[in-house]
Amino acid sequence: MPELPEVETIRRQLSAELSGKTIKNVEVRLAKMIKGQVFRFKKKITGAGITSVSRRAKILIFSLSNGYAILVHLKMTGQLVYTKQGKIKTGGHPIKDGHKDLPNKFTHVIFKLNGRATLFFNDIRQFGYLMLVKAGELDGHFSRMRIGPEPLKSDFTLGAFTKLLLKKKKSKIKPLLMDQSFIAGVGNIYATEACYYSKIRPTRRVGSLKKDEISKLYLHLIKILKFAIKKQGTSAKNYIDAFGEPGEYAPLLKIYGRQGEPCLHCNTTVKSLLLGGRGTAYCPKCQV
DNA sequence: TTCAATGTTTAGAC
């Protein structure tokens, strides 16, 4: 479900709660959600402390005190729910009433932590996974996965972006933005939005992009990602005990999911097409 | 009933 801004939002919220906690017990209710052997997964993390929560692309990394790390990928419909004596924090796919009566039928893994805290890993479509990796092997793991650069790191400059694009001249720009080996963390929502802001037709070949179009794309992509994090993502935020609010970026989407509605800039009816199997909304007049 | 859904991987075609 979540893209970079949503995963980053979850990371920030969970980091404050999980850092310093000890994993007392792990219950795996659906073995296929664990990549690798379940007994090893349970054995290695039971009793370990969580030292920090970080992120690479759309993957969360729980670093443990014993030299291991747990990778968490929520894919389309994964959800993490943290509870501690009535206090609830959820992050991930919004599931109707999914936070009530936990564990529920979508709860696949349960971490019991000290201080009467619990972390639930829920996933409707069961696409997500948890995986145990040695801390020292994280870099190797990510490079084997061929994950591209982090768009919000300072070394991801316009020059670096341009250089990467030059290697992919024949690709269509929007599917390329979503290609995790090209840039890490950008999914369908923000790739669609970035093309709209940059006035670029999602089907454009990279080789046809002019210099100023590339810099527009670069600037808008980064701006959108940062702003979405500030707004706690499109759906990640969910303090259901307090307010029950969704992510605050959802109402700010300019083009994603608006097919059939008027373009906010020129009133032309927003169209959509299928690119790489994903629905892609665009304005036929604004996006050339 | 049919379709699409915030993700990724794989197989096959050109």
Add this chain to the structure above:
DNA sequence: GGTCTAAACATTGA
């Protein structure tokens, strides 16, 4: 090797 498409994973909700 590059690039594209469809299909697969499983479930919900419009």
